[in-house]
Amino acid sequence: MDMSASGGAEQLFQSLSHVYRGFLRGTCPRLMGGDVVKVIMSGVCGREHGKASWEISCSSMTLLEKITSGVLLHKLPADVSAGWEEILKALLEETDLMSQLVQQLHAEDQLVSHLAAKTVSRCVLYLLKKSGMWSPVWQKTCIQVFSSCPPGPAVDACLWSLIEVFKRLLTGPSQETVRNLVAVFDGSIMVLCSKLLPEEKRERTLDIFTFTKSWTTTFCLFLDLLEALTMSSISCEAEVCLRSQRIALIHSSALLTVISYCSEVFIRKKILLFLKKVLLQKVGDDWFPRDGMSFRLRYKSLSSDMSLLTRHVLQAVTAGCLQRIQTEPAASFGGAQHILVDEGPKPDGVMLRALSLVLLKSIELQLQAEVDGTTDVCGHLHSLWGFLRRSYASQVEVTHLCCWISLLFGDQDDDLMEAASSFLSIFLISRRSLGLDCSAMSEVACVSGYNPHCHFVLLLQSISFDHSILLDFLISSETCFLKYFVRYLKVLTGDWQGFSAACGCKPTSHVDGKDEFTVCAHSSHLRPNVEDSVLHTRVGLVEYDSSDESEESETTYEGPAECAIRKKTSVPLWSESSSLLSHHMCTDVMGQRTCGTLDRALLCLSELGQVVKRLQQKKLFPYNPSSLLKLLAEVQDCFHQLNRCETLQAPT
Template identity: 45%
Template sequence: MAGPPGRGGIMEGSPSSRDLTDVSRCLVTGSRPSQSAADVAGLLFSGVRGLVPRPPSESGDLTCISLTLVDRITSDLTSRSLSPALTPYCGDILTGLFQDMDLMSQLIHQFQAEDQIISHLAAKTASTCVFYQLHQSGTISPVWQQKCVQAFHSSTPGPELDACLWSLTEVLKRLLKGAHRDVVGTLLAALDSSLSALCSKFLPEDRKEGTVERLADVTSSSSRRRGTTLCLLLDLLEVLTASSLICGAGVCLRSQRMTHIHSSALLTAVSCSSQYFVKKRALLLLKRAVLQKAGEDWALGEDPPPTGLRHEHFRSDANMLARSVLTAVAADWLRSVQVKSASFFGGTRQVRGEEAPKPDCVMLRAVSLLLLKSMELCVQTAGATGVDGASEVSGCLQSLWVFLRRCSIQLTEDTHRCCWLSLLFGDQDDDMMEAAKALFSIFLHHRLCSGLDDVAVLEAACSSGCNPHCHFLLLLQSVSFDHSILLDFLISTETCFLEYFVRYLKYLRADWTGFTAACGRSGSSDWRLSLQQSHTASGGGDRLEVTWKGEQDGAEVSSRVQPAGVTVRLAAGCHLVEYDSSDQSDPENMEVSLEEPGPSVREKSRFSALDVKQEIVGQKQCESSDSEPNSTLERRQEEGPSLPSGRAACETLARAVLCMSELREVVTRLQTKKLFPYNPSSLLKLLAQVENCA
């Protein structure tokens, strides 16, 4: 049977087809093919061009095999993972392909293939070859670079533009992970104007009439390819943003600032795109940009440089992004943000019976963090300039609560608003700490500008959901007052817990009365309801529930381990620091048992110390209550059943104090043995001062 026109019409089993298959088998198994390096190079080149004779049933399979083999050989040579016998042989193959046959031009030609698999494999192979040539000669392929410039300037959605976007993204990732920062600057300088033109086409900066229509046209449902192209552009924007953090002051190009410059258009894309995956991708890009965590999924080991080394536009760009967000919220942007039901493997989970649909918590958290961090930047800028931005921030915060209540039926008006932080971020430690830190900054700014006394400030903070005492107490409850989990947070670099914790302890030592009030509030009905609903509100994530009862005046103590990462650590019975390795530790106090609902060994061994601490704190609390003015006591009594008994408040306070006391003791022990990763002297001093407050 004859093949398609131009394919040679060779029958299956022809020498050319069989030879290429043999080469593939040999290279995959690590053995040397019988053909010479020049012959193998010729076969691979013909395969990439689609000229290897094959029957119709094989379609583009041999082209894909050829591309895959070139990619594998190039990757193995770059990583030096080949055997000594194969290394010179494969090097000769690539020499023939690149120098004698101009393989890169053929790879780029395949970018425009209608077969998406071939187009993608060509882009993948070209990226690998670009990186290999960089290692060999220290230069970027001019043919590949020129094709990217042409595609970006034309800005025509299609396979070629998609392949160029993906290829550039991949090359930049490899350069950044390989610490080739000087090459990054050279490459981006050559592409800067073309990338600017591309972003202006897909993400128009202006707010003139027709901007929304242009964005809607770019991501119209009639052309899913346009949505795919935009998502590839968003991936590239994240890499460009990450490069500005990783390269620091060494490189400062407009293309690296595109996410911030086009932030208004990205917000419009979130609200106006007809495709949900585009909305979500744009929102996640903005979230990572405002958190300064662009590239966190792939930039392993590449920590952003210190603030002093960042480029000259860093602060102005951050303020530009924050201002764009607050302006959009003031223009009712949140009303147009769509949040679908939570997705699972295989699609959206079916709702059974009267079960409420679970919202997409990834979207909810992204929106919340974007707003909270933008508000934090706003108040920091306002504080530096002496401007009071409290009213604007307060309005934005209220808009956020309305949005969350609209999108999640578990968050009702009866729910204490400070609990929303724990409900929304309970299974994402890093996001929860970022949100808590942002809300703390917002609270401190409001406290400074309001002119209210401490009691009124805290009451207003609770109504706005930003009382730092409530947030810290909820954090302690979510980890069952387990000091070892707080120690994990202190040591881990995955969250900003250390920064948050130190700032909060400084405030706590100055406002102990506010913390004791929060402990009393923890027994209120709206607080308890929130904790009971935390599993449902989280969007269906599985978490371990730990319940134990202590015989303390008949009181039942119940706690839930909410963060998913924390749950894993508890279930495994291990921590970042193995306390049993210290001869000063008590092994039986380190044991964690979650096999039954009763108290664990840890909790049983703690009861005696807890009882003693409760008596001490309880006595102080009662003495404080006896000395309060009658008007204050009457006001508290008028609040009625919403407040728990004084005994329950003392119990919560005692557990919190004991947790921090145990944390101080274990950090001191580790510091003594020189096992702590940094100098904790300031932290230990703060913890000791807090203990004295009790």
């Protein structure tokens, strides 16, 4: 077919449609290979077709991206794929296709530049797979744009293209290729970094930044690039990392400055979510499964870099950054939220959780790293609680600080477990450094809101003491519950008095018109009211008692002051202590005192032990739970001894 003779845009559209339909059918088009190459090239260039050039260029780039993806991902039959590969080879080796595509990266139209970025990325990956070489024209263009262009469509398109290449390579087998890619762009990325981040320790330099729409878009893509670079420092086993791979850690002070002074809500939230992923060792989780990837000590200075990040966070809090951060109303899809007359808009929970976890994790890691115990744990935590009070304004009245964990993270299991785990570490390290006994430390921790006993009781109450939900957590890979649970049980068995105190509570405080928290008069421990809690009741993912050898169960609540007893028959007891516990709960406990939170908590743990033991015996538990069962048995023994002492002391 003679394209110069046909000339018209309409015929070119028909030819492109013919090629595209052939690709969708999984066949090669009837046109000869050379003609297909001419059709695609004419479409990508598209400039000589007047008003139709935009549509022709977009259609051609979409077609080329689909073809390249199909070949790369092996979505086509082998014989058909070979035909398309010949066409791609001709396009990439015998024409100036890449030069034409990278020119489109500069297009003012964002759709055109984005389609060009997608297509270029696929072509770069295809060339790399076939020849092991980068596209020189792509490499040169991106470096020039990063080094010389201001924020705008060209920078955005090059950033998007580089990020896409990084993502694909990070999931591949060759980490040497990733290392080479970072080395190629290291210098130009650092130049771009200097344009987008304010100078260290000079907050007023933010005045020169105009937070335009172009800057906002470019900065968001830059954060995605930082995530890819940070992940590359984890996955590559080099002892020394390049500067660009360490930006998120060594320039964290500049990122925190942007949070404090940037007027764009989305920018502040995106930075906080990124820092949260860095500190929780979850960079890249939104892109693909981790496959066991973690922050192992990949390069020599990683430990000191992480310490620098946590120190910058704590310094920013000390300098009053929380007072400068404005919280916006939570997003509501489909329109504005309905707000009662006496209520204000609810704050953005995603942002508040991210900020809280960034601070909690920074305190934890800084305590672990230091040897002189200089971190002001109480001061930092009270800064956080003050910030949260301002954020929730008149909607929440919390008189016991340990309850913030439930208010913030009650409906986000993964964040809840991370927060509980950090609080537990802070508690243990502080107890060791202060040299306090268990009872005194629990009182100190309650004053600043990090008593792990209160947190565990709040967790049990939020799930209505349902052992099957704890079992869901234990076998889930989505949270760090197993690690947290084992560590907490060790604390519980060594501080039974602290756990008992956290379970015994009376008067109330107020949340959104509902009685939410009750407080212990003698020790100020606080817990949610189980019967009137606004925290949602979780539903177990699996019905573990539905097997042939299981029994039907029924939970009966006689009243708010009475204990819920799970009625079971012919249950294979998992330890002798559980039998003693059941006896005492049905006789001594119910007969001599009101059954409250403590009894329900121990019954929940007892039932958890029973079902884990049964699953272990049937070889259905996903890992060896022997250590867990031993700790649960120790908890049962503590409770049995307590009940026996009360029985002996009771008047005859």
